[in-house]
Amino acid sequence: xxxxxxxxxxxxxxxxxxxxxxxxxxxxxxxxxxxxxxxxxxxxxxxxxxxxxxxxxxxxxxxxxxxxxxxxxxxxxxxxxxxxxxxxxxxxxxxxxxxxxxxxxxxxxxxxxxxxxxxxxxxxxxxxxxxxxxxxxxxxxxxxxxxxxxxxxxxxxxxxxxxxxxxxxxxxxxxxxxxxxxxxxxxxxxxxxxxxxxxxxxxxxxxxxxxxxxxxxxxxxxxxxxxxxxxxxxxxxxxxxxxxxxxxxxxxxxxxxxxxxxxxxxxxxxxxxxxxxxxxxxxxxxxxxxxxxxxxxxxxxxxxxxxx
Amino acid sequence: xxxxxxxxxxxxxxxxxxxxxxxxxxxxxxxxxxxxxxxxxxxxxxxxxxxxxxxxxxxxxxxxxxxxxxxxxxxxxxxxxxxxxxxxxxxxxxxxxxxxxxxxxxxxxxxxxxxxxxxxxxxxxxxxxxxxxxxxxxxxxxxxxxxxxxxxxxxxxxxxxxxxxxxxxxxxxxxxxxxxxxxxxxxxxxxxxxxxxxxxx
Numbered sequence: 289x290x291x292x293x294x295x296x297x298x299x300x301x302x303x304x305x306x307x308x309x310x311x312x313x314x315x316x317x318x319x320x321x322x323x324x325x326x327x328x329x330x331x332x333x334x335x336x337x338x339x340x341x342x343x344x345x346x347x348x349x350x351x352x353x354x355x356x357x358x359x360x361x362x363x364x365x366x367x368x369x370x371x372x373x374x375x376x377x378x379x380x381x382x383x384x385x386x387x388x389x390x391x392x393x394x395x396x397x398x399x400x401x402x403x404x405x406x407x408x409x410x411x412x413x414x415x416x417x418x419x420x421x422x423x424x425x426x427x428x429x430x431x432x433x434x435x436x437x438x439x440x441x442x443x444x445x446x447x448x449x450x451x452x453x454x455x456x457x458x459x460x461x462x463x464x465x466x467x468x469x470x471x472x473x474x475x476x477x478x479x480x481x482x483x484x485x486x487x488x489x490x491x492x493x494x495x496x497x498x499x500x501x502x503x504x505x506x507x508x509x510x511x512x513x514x515x516x517x518x519x520x521x522x523x524x525x526x527x528x529x530x531x532x533x534x535x536x537x538x539x540x541x542x543x544x545x546x547x548x549x550x551x552x553x554x555x556x557x558x559x560x561x562x563x564x565x566x567x568x569x570x571x572x573x574x575x576x577x578x579x580x581x582x583x584x585x586x587x588x589x590x591x592x593x594x595x596x
Numbered sequence: 597x598x599x600x601x602x603x604x605x606x607x608x609x610x611x612x613x614x615x616x617x618x619x620x621x622x623x624x625x626x627x628x629x630x631x632x633x634x635x636x637x638x639x640x641x642x643x644x645x646x647x648x649x650x651x652x653x654x655x656x657x658x659x660x661x662x663x664x665x666x667x668x669x670x671x672x673x674x675x676x677x678x679x680x681x682x683x684x685x686x687x688x689x690x691x692x693x694x695x696x697x698x699x700x701x702x703x704x705x706x707x708x709x710x711x712x713x714x715x716x717x718x719x720x721x722x723x724x725x726x727x728x729x730x731x732x733x734x735x736x737x738x739x740x741x742x743x744x745x746x747x748x749x750x751x752x753x754x755x756x757x758x759x760x761x762x763x764x765x766x767x768x769x770x771x772x773x774x775x776x777x778x779x780x781x782x783x784x785x786x787x788x789x790x791x792x793x794x795x796x797x
Contacts, residue, residue, distance in 0.1 A: 312690040366688015366729030373667040383691045384666035443694035444660045585699045
């Protein structure tokens with residue numbers, strides 16, 4: 289059986305299930321969407337914290353990660369040659385808003401960063417162009433931090449995502465990802481302002497918020513959600529994506545960095561700082577991956593039992 | 597005018613005639629089903645029964661797929677309320693599939709033929725014309741309807757379980773059936789106000 293015919297057979301099987309898993313986002317080329325959301329979230333967080341700590345490598349990483357995230361999004365699209373059309377429906381579509389935000393961010397960063405990085409650039413830091421770039425990138429950053437959660441929240445077909453907590457959770461992910469990126473960078477390029485300690489405190493605080501929000505989301509789905517949301521939680525805790533959740537999100541993304549933090553070696557050890565950042569980012573990726581893969585469609589039948 | 601459909605679950609015998617008629621009419625590629633029939637068994641032996649649930653795009657009054665589409669490829673015809681897709685605008689982001697509470701949108705990334713030896717003459721004529729890597733769905737056979745014919749699934753239902761008509765006209769058969777037989781929609785709680793109604797079995 290070829291890969292194509294296997295995919296077809298799997299679709300037929302899926303259509304017979306009460307809880308049809310969504311496979312378009314997260315499987316096959318769909319994994320590029322997860323990568324795109326992961327990179328863009330980190331990029332926006334890194335840009336925000338880079339501005340806060342006046343840390344140029346953080347801003348540069350934000351720009352590079354957002355560019356890579358944009359490429360990943362393009363790789364996900366079925367017809368990437370039509371990408372520019374995605375700006376058409378900004379009034380109602382969060383995907384369109386995200387596209388505009390990313391474009392704004394990249395354009396702004398391209399105006400703001402060069403005079404900071406290259407001496408003798410065509411325009412100087414503090415010039416009108418540079419200020420315009422700062423504004424555009426800041427506006428784009430706000431959109432990028434927020435839009436992903438709303439994309440999921442607008443997905444009425446997937447009740448687990450259709451939660452008001454999702455946007456807040458994704459904002460927290462972006463901040464945690466940004467802190468993780470800066471921790472790695474400070475380990476690699478140095479920490480001129482002794483900001484690593486403060487950054488680590490931010491990382492701990494945001495991690496606590498992420499844990500709380502995720503627990504609330506799970507609790508909300510179990511207590512007040514419909515059967516499809518409950519099924520998604522089951523997929524995460526004891527189903528087909530449980531291995532990614534326990535291994536990737538909890539062990540790599542949470543247990544390892546928290547153990548390192550509790551050892552008290554950071555922020556004095558740069559290697560520990562970098563490890564915390566890397567594992568935290570890895571955990572965020574798996575968190576997003578499991579949330580997306582756990583999505584199941586609302587069952588069509590009012591009383592789901594057994595289909596033929 | 598607002599086109600709508602009533603499906604009488606008492607009359608449906610689960611023959612898949614609607615699904616086949618739709619496939620023949622549109623030449624949809626493998627993995628794309630504008631019309632489907634779900635079968636469900638209920639009860640415990642010896643008191644059991646089988647329920648059929650024919651499903652298709654619900655052509656909602658407030659379609660979340662249209663709101664979620666970033667390019668405007670998914671849209672609603674103002675004059676008749678049919679929700680449609682402009683395939684030339686679709687980028688294949690599949691956000692409409694996630695937004696649809698009725699799972700009636702399909703991503704076309706399969707080869708345009710069913711058989712390993714390649715396309716049949718029918719597939720060359722009908723299936724091949726569909727664009728690849730875009731989302732597809734039922735449009736109530738809009739071309740047929742504009743030509744004064746009912747949708748293919750309605751025309752080919754042997755038990756007349758499907759009735760098509762104007763929901764805005766209180767004297768139409770669809771409006772009468774909904775009123776007299778207690779027509780219901782799927783998932784009213786999501787607030788999309790579908791144009792496909794079901795009559796209880």
